[in-house]
Amino acid sequence: MGLELYLDLHSQPCRAVYIFAxxxxxxxxxxxxxxxxxxxxxxxxxxxxPLRLVPALKDGDFxxxxxxxxxxxxxxxxxxxNHWYPSDLQRRAxxxxxxxxxxxxxxxxxxxxxxxxxxxxxxxxxPVPKERMDEAVQDLQTAIQSFEDxxxxxxxxxxxxEVSLADLVALVALMQxxxxxxxxxxxxxxxxxxxxxxxxxxxxxxxxxxxxKLMKEKELLKRIDPKSPLTQQLAKKLQKVYK
Amino acid sequence: MGLELYLDLHSQPCRAVYIFAxxxxxxxxxxxxxxxxxxxxxxxxxxxxPLRLVPALKDGDFxxxxxxxxxxxxxxxxxxxDHWYPADLQRRAxxxxxxxxxxxxxxxxxxxxxxxxxxxxxxxxxPVPKDRMDEAVQDLQTAIQSFEDxxxxxxxxxxxxEVSLADLVALVELMQxxxxxxxxxxxxxxxxxxxxxxxxxxxxxxxxxxxxKQMKCMELINSLDRNAPAIQQFLKQVxxxxx
Numbered sequence: 167m168g169l170e171l172y173l174d175l176h177s178q179p180c181r182a183v184y185i186f187a188x189x190x191x192x193x194x195x196x197x198x199x200x201x202x203x204x205x206x207x208x209x210x211x212x213x214x215x216p217l218r219l220v221p222a223l224k225d226g227d228f229x230x231x232x233x234x235x236x237x238x239x240x241x242x243x244x245x246x247x248n249h250w251y252p253s254d255l256q257r258r259a260x261x262x263x264x265x266x267x268x269x270x271x272x273x274x275x276x277x278x279x280x281x282x283x284x285x286x287x288x289x290x291x292x293p294v295p296k297e298r299m300d301e302a303v304q305d306l307q308t309a310i311q312s313f314e315d316x317x318x319x320x321x322x323x324x325x326x327x328e329v330s331l332a333d334l335v336a337l338v339a340l341m342q343x344x345x346x347x348x349x350x351x352x353x354x355x356x357x358x359x360x361x362x363x364x365x366x367x368x369x370x371x372x373x374x375x376x377x378x379k380l381m382k383e384k385e386l387l388k389r390i391d392p393k394s395p396l397t398q399q400l401a402k403k404l405q406k407v408y409k
Numbered sequence: 410m411g412l413e414l415y416l417d418l419h420s421q422p423c424r425a426v427y428i429f430a431x432x433x434x435x436x437x438x439x440x441x442x443x444x445x446x447x448x449x450x451x452x453x454x455x456x457x458x459p460l461r462l463v464p465a466l467k468d469g470d471f472x473x474x475x476x477x478x479x480x481x482x483x484x485x486x487x488x489x490x491d492h493w494y495p496a497d498l499q500r501r502a503x504x505x506x507x508x509x510x511x512x513x514x515x516x517x518x519x520x521x522x523x524x525x526x527x528x529x530x531x532x533x534x535x536p537v538p539k540d541r542m543d544e545a546v547q548d549l550q551t552a553i554q555s556f557e558d559x560x561x562x563x564x565x566x567x568x569x570x571e572v573s574l575a576d577l578v579a580l581v582e583l584m585q586x587x588x589x590x591x592x593x594x595x596x597x598x599x600x601x602x603x604x605x606x607x608x609x610x611x612x613x614x615x616x617x618x619x620x621x622k623q624m625k626c627m628e629l630i631n632s633l634d635r636n637a638p639a640i641q642q643f644l645k646q647v648x649x650x651x652x
Contacts, residue, residue, distance in 0.1 A: 216559050217510075228499050235505035243498055255486055256471050262478035267460075269512040316459050409652045 169194040172214055172222040174201045175379045176386075178273065179233030180221045181338040185376050186237055186331070189368055190246045197224075202386070204396045234265045237331050249328035260325040264317050264332035268339065272313060275306040276342040276350065278408045283346035286408075288387045289401040302408075306350055310340075314357055322363060329367040337364045338376075345383035412437040415457055415465040417444045418622045419629070421516070422476030423464045424581040428619050429480055429574070432611055433489045440467075445629060447639030477508045480574050492571035503568040507560050507575035511582065515556060518549040519585040519593065521651045523626075526589035531630045532644045545651075549593055553583075557600055565606060572610040580607045581619075588626040 171187060171194045173180040187194055199205045199220050206218045215222035215231045222231045223239070230236060241251040252258050282294040282302050293299075313336065317324050324332040340361070343350055351357045365373045379386070390397055414430060414437045416423040430437055442448045442463050449461045458465035458474045465474045466482070473479060484494040495501045525537040525545050536542075556579065560567050567575040583604070586593055594600045608616045622629070633640055 217555060228502075230502050230506050232506045232509040234509040235502055238505055239498060239502045242501075255482060258485075259471075259473050259478055259482045262481055263473050263475045266475040266477040266508075266512070269509070270517070274513070312460060 167226065170197050170214075170224040171195070172197045172199050172211065172220055172224070174199050174220050175376060176201060176383070177220055178276070178338045178342050179335075181341075181376045181380075182331075182335045183221045183223075183233050183236050183240075185338070185368055185372055186246075186250070186334060187240060188372055188376075190240075190244060190250075192240060192244050192246075202390060202396075202400075234331075234335070237335070241331065249325075249330055251331055252325060257325045257330075261330045261332045264324050265335060267317075268335060271309040272336060273339045275302070275309045276339045278302050279306055279343040279348060279350070280346055281404050281408050283343065283348060284383055284387065285404060286401065288390060289392055289397055289404070291392055303348075306343075310350060310354070310357070314354065318357070318360060322360070329364055333360075333364045334368065337361055341377055341380065344377075345380040410469065413440050413457075413467040414438070415440045415442050415454065415463055415467070417442050417463050418619060419444060419626060420463055421519070421581045421585050422578075424584075424619045424623070425574075425578045426464045426466075426476050426479050426483075428581070428611055428615060429489075429493070429577060430483060431615055431619075433483075433487060433493075435483060435487050435489075444643075445633060445640075447637075447643075450639065477574075477578070480578070484574065492568075492573055494574055495568060500568045500573075504573045504575045507567050508578060510560075511578060514552040515549075515579060515582050518545070518552045519582045521545050522549055522586040522591060522593070523589055524647050524651050526586065526591060527626055527630055528647060529644075532633065532635055532640065532647075534635075546591075549586075553593060553597070553600070557597065561600070561603060565603070572607055576603075576607045577611065580604060584620055584623065588623045 169192065171183060173184055173196060175181055175184060184196075186192075199211055199222075201220065205211060206220065211222075212218065214224050214229050217231055219231050221233050221236055222229065223236050225243075230239065238251060240246070251261060279302055282299055287293050294302075317332075317336075321327070323329050324336065340350055351361060412435065414426060416427055416439060418424055418427060427439075429435075442454055442465075444463070448454060449463060454465075455461065457467050457472050460474055462474050464476050464479055465472065466479050468486075473482065481494060483489070494504060522545055525542055530536045537545075560575075560579075564570070566572050567579065583593055594604060635641075
């Protein structure tokens with residue numbers, strides 16, 4: 167049995183893993199884990215990732231979670247082109263630095279906007295109060311400013327002259343609010359150019375394919391039953407994580 | 410000019426870097442960044458880490474932040490014993506997996522307890538409300554349970570038979586609340602044994618030395634000038650981050 171990747175492309179870290187594997191022609195079986203249908207709670211998936219999170223990987227008997235770790239594993243195992251995860255210590259450190267910093271900043275804030283604009287209003291039947299929404303928008307912009315000033319600066323990519331895992335992870339996270347009608351890079355021409363550059367490196371067709379579900383988010387949300395126990399559970403969890 | 414490490418040993422990620430460097434006899438100049446008096450906002454430190462966070466590293470002209478990235482950089486550059494960051498892909502993946510997962514779980518929750526029990530009551534003049542405190546304690550225990558069930562299981566260490574960066578980072582984080590009188594591993598004999606094992610590997614003397622300041626954290630906290638602008642700013646940041 168070959169490599170299996172357990173994914174739901176609504177999830178940013180899943181998209182990063184999917185795009186990276188496809189771009190590098192890594193053969194894998196796509197195992198759909200539909201988060202809105204609660205498939206992460208199935209017994210089978212529990213054997214792959216007891217934390218019930220996607221993405222997850224199964225390679226023979228070996229299983230793991232955490233997209234940042236999965237990406238590094240794939241880059242090393244399949245010997246992808248050096249620029250994705252450079253062997254040069256200092257360029258690699260730039261990639262590792264961004265991938266560590268982003269969890270509680272770009273990743274969290276991008277997700278929060280998506281949850282506040284897209285998910286919570288549908289799941290709870292009410293909009294998020296204006297002051298919380300404004301704060302969330304501001305917090306994302308603060309994170310993006312740090313991204314621009316510290317991680318990108320005047321370089322074409324985070325680690326220098328070539329695209330790496332850091333750019334891919336950053337871009338998919340910044341796409342998360344876009345399906346709800348908010349482009350967080352609006353008004354930031356330098357970052358918009360960076361985004362286009364990364365898309366070109368990855369391949370526009372692959373990038374768009376990976377983001378198709380997310381872009382049709384509103385349609386999906388219309389089909390959700392706000393009263394189902396699963397939906398209630400999801401709403402509770404989201405309200406706790408994204409205060 | 411040799412390696413410089415910018416540290417405040419009250420900070421968990423700083424302790425991980427300090428212990429790792431000392432344990433492996435990596436020569437460095439200890440550059441104190443006293444967070445309690447706002448030294449992270451100095452012009453000099455801004456040139457090392459514009460994000461104003463510790464730990465930070467300066468190696469010639471190269472500067473970086475983020476403890477997880479710094480630890481990997483040091484492990485590779487100074488060719489520390491393999492078990493710290495194994496060359497074997499799957500063992501390395503176990504380390505990377507924990508180091509990615511811990512940011513928003515063990516790290517965040519351990520820090521939150523320290524803030525709620527130690528800093529906030531002193532800086533605001535009032536205890537944190539009981540329901541928020543109880544929730545924080547519960548959330549840390551939930552994270553610790555996941556740590557025990559998924560990351561450690563029945564192994565002596567996270568990545569298998571030998572200690573690694575993952576164990577070191579986990580342990581310094583779990584020490585953060587201890588100076589406020591709460592041992593989060595109380596009642597968990599398996600984890601307490603793991604803790605003693607990791608301490609032995611690192612060297613008890615080094616471990617205790619690194620934690621000396623944090624064990625006396627209440628003395629420092631009680632001596633803080635609540636009205637100083639740096640402290641006020643810090644308080645606001647903490648209240649926002651740990652709701």
